[in-house]
Amino acid sequence: MSTLDQGLDAPERRMYWAVTDGWTVARRTLTHLVRQPANIAWQLGFPIVSVLLFGYVFGSAMSVPGGGDYREYLMPGMFGMTMAMGFMNTAYAVVLDTTKGVTDRFRSMPMAPSAPVTGRGLADIVSAGLDLLVLAVTALVIGWRSDGGFWATLAAFALLLWLRFALIWIGIWIGLMTPNEEAAGNLFAVAFPFAMISSVFVAPSQMPDWLGAIAAWNPVSSTVTAARELFGNPAALGDSWIEQNAMVMAVVWPLVLTLVFVPLAVRRFQRLSR
Amino acid sequence: MSASSHAILAQGLQKRYGEKHALDGFDLAVPQGTVYGLLGPNGAGKTTAVRILATLVRLDGGRAEVAGYDVTRDPRKVRRRIGFTGQFTAVDEILTGRQNLRMFGRLFHLSPARAAARADELLERFDLTEAADKGTKEYSGGMRRRLDLAASMILAPSVLFLDEPTTGLDPRGRNEVWTAVRSLVAGGTTVLLTTQYLDEADQLAERVAVIDHGNVIADDTPAALKRRIGGDQLEVVLDEAVDLPVAVQAVAKVAAGEPEVDEESRRVTAAVDQRVSALTDVARTLQDEGIGVEDIGLRRPTLDEVFLRLTGHRAEASAVGDQEHTEVSA
Numbered sequence A: 001m002s003t004l005d006q007g008l009d010a011p012e013r014r015m016y017w018a019v020t021d022g023w024t025v026a027r028r029t030l031t032h033l034v035r036q037p038a039n040i041a042w043q044l045g046f047p048i049v050s051v052l053l054f055g056y057v058f059g060s061a062m063s064v065p066g067g068g069d070y071r072e073y074l075m076p077g078m079f080g081m082t083m084a085m086g087f088m089n090t091a092y093a094v095v096l097d098t099t100k101g102v103t104d105r106f107r108s109m110p111m112a113p114s115a116p117v118t119g120r121g122l123a124d125i126v127s128a129g130l131d132l133l134v135l136a137v138t139a140l141v142i143g144w145r146s147d148g149g150f151w152a153t154l155a156a157f158a159l160l161l162w163l164r165f166a167l168i169w170i171g172i173w174i175g176l177m178t179p180n181e182e183a184a185g186n187l188f189a190v191a192f193p194f195a196m197i198s199s200v201f202v203a204p205s206q207m208p209d210w211l212g213a214i215a216a217w218n219p220v221s222s223t224v225t226a227a228r229e230l231f232g233n234p235a236a237l238g239d240s241w242i243e244q245n246a247m248v249m250a251v252v253w254p255l256v257l258t259l260v261f262v263p264l265a266v267r268r269f270q271r272l273s274r
Numbered sequence B: 001m002s003a004s005s006h007a008i009l010a011q012g013l014q015k016r017y018g019e020k021h022a023l024d025g026f027d028l029a030v031p032q033g034t035v036y037g038l039l040g041p042n043g044a045g046k047t048t049a050v051r052i053l054a055t056l057v058r059l060d061g062g063r064a065e066v067a068g069y070d071v072t073r074d075p076r077k078v079r080r081r082i083g084f085t086g087q088f089t090a091v092d093e094i095l096t097g098r099q100n101l102r103m104f105g106r107l108f109h110l111s112p113a114r115a116a117a118r119a120d121e122l123l124e125r126f127d128l129t130e131a132a133d134k135g136t137k138e139y140s141g142g143m144r145r146r147l148d149l150a151a152s153m154i155l156a157p158s159v160l161f162l163d164e165p166t167t168g169l170d171p172r173g174r175n176e177v178w179t180a181v182r183s184l185v186a187g188g189t190t191v192l193l194t195t196q197y198l199d200e201a202d203q204l205a206e207r208v209a210v211i212d213h214g215n216v217i218a219d220d221t222p223a224a225l226k227r228r229i230g231g232d233q234l235e236v237v238l239d240e241a242v243d244l245p246v247a248v249q250a251v252a253k254v255a256a257g258e259p260e261v262d263e264e265s266r267r268v269t270a271a272v273d274q275r276v277s278a279l280t281d282v283a284r285t286l287q288d289e290g291i292g293v294e295d296i297g298l299r300r301p302t303l304d305e306v307f308l309r310l311t312g313h314r315a316e317a318s319a320v321g322d323q324e325h326t327e328v329s330a
């Protein structure tokens, strides 16, 4: 037996390399952010423009059921929307790696097989954290405040990231099913309604009944509503069960999504070797 | 290491995609330290074969050993001993060349210091030191391919797979990559490279396996293969069709076989052994006879002709109508 293999396949070494390799892959994506800061600007451009558009242009015409300032209501929605649309970044990165052969190169190497996925997830969470930071600063500048206290505020951001975490698996799954870069551009057509038909901009109670029901059951709504409650912002709670239990559902929805989409994503990944 | 002295051993490989047999009883035995060419048109099964041997795709039947380990039972051990360069250049486009190699070095489980040192060595060796800190987006096709090669050489693998390493490159990029591949070979690495170009196999490979419909249909040295096909072709195109009989006579004197005549295009073609003397002899004879010559030259057999000869059928869907490429050394 050659020294090349010595001890490398032992379980404790495998664990070590799974973590180390995952971190190496994550660092690659984080280096992208450093080398292409303009990308962050693009990524944040949409929510920031939305804040200005909805907050200032339409904001005066918008009312929050149950009272409260619309801009206060809108900000947690913007945070949620940015998390919700984030799955496109994951999917796009996966499509690029798969079509350009980087995924194959990884698979031909003796690295931990889980690393491309864990690394992707870690990097996406870190970059989502950065997104939230930039958005929160923007929000503070235009006058948004959290009245919930330190721990509640932290919990709200944690719930937002928890949603983003669940969407990583959907992003990977979709990315592995998307044939090429051009097709990935069309993902916006999925992401847009997913983020919009929710309580991000208006309360479901203000929508036609059927649409309101869909919006209320959208996982994005539960997260956004829970964040509003934790921030102490106007939440415009409806009477439906799903809205009344937003806090629980903000934990449950992402868990369900994760449980469903991790196996789907793993299966897709394994199909690469068919 | 097992007792096998073969770096690559494939026996009866089967791979189906639905109804399609991508590989159908594919056999290959590559001795250690050789450069082996896998030659075939588009769709012949080259990529499938290489991907199975590089542990990327499961086989449906048969068995394969690479660097002494079974690809199905010991994929990790195989992966520690191979380098893989796929059909498309797989480097990170946003990172610099140096960052790419360091990342891959870490993923091959070198320490950070070792990975950095190895990156510098490889940049130097593949002549990329100057561009080391530029984003690879700014690289030329040839440079990117060389970085790709460097990335697959990080562990100094004993077996290297190169899938169409020069397809899509301009002649300069192709030459750069050829030089890089030759330098690997000097280091004793076993290389299996696929190509659609006979002259690429000729330039780089000691032996060539010709593959068609997922099967190896010939396995020989490039020189022997060319002999079987009839070697270089002498081709004369006349101004006037009436002069054809004289030209045929002149060509027949130097030809290895029967000259072929195409009246309509006023063309005489024949396989020749003595390339240069055949060309000058015929040119002189035609000049002495005062016959107008529109064109005269030597032509390498194209892959199409190799196929026609070996299989009796034309290579379907082949991307080879690439005259320029096969004529470079004529």
Ligand SMILES: Nc1ncnc2c1ncn2[C@@H]1O[C@H](COP(=O)(O)OP(=O)(O)O)[C@@H](O)[C@H]1O
Binding pocket: B017, B020, B021, B022, B040, B041, B042, B043, B044, B045, B046, B047, B048, B049
């Ligand atoms: N993933 C796949 N799904 C379906 N058919 C495939 C797949 N990969 C290869 N094939 C088919 O198998 C045959 C061999 O393909 P390939 O190995 O890519 O050939 P080459 O590399 O020589 O061009 C082709 O007919 C191709 O269409």
Ligand SMILES: [Mg+2]
Binding pocket: B043, B046, B047, B048, B087, B163, B164
């Ligand atoms: Mg191919």
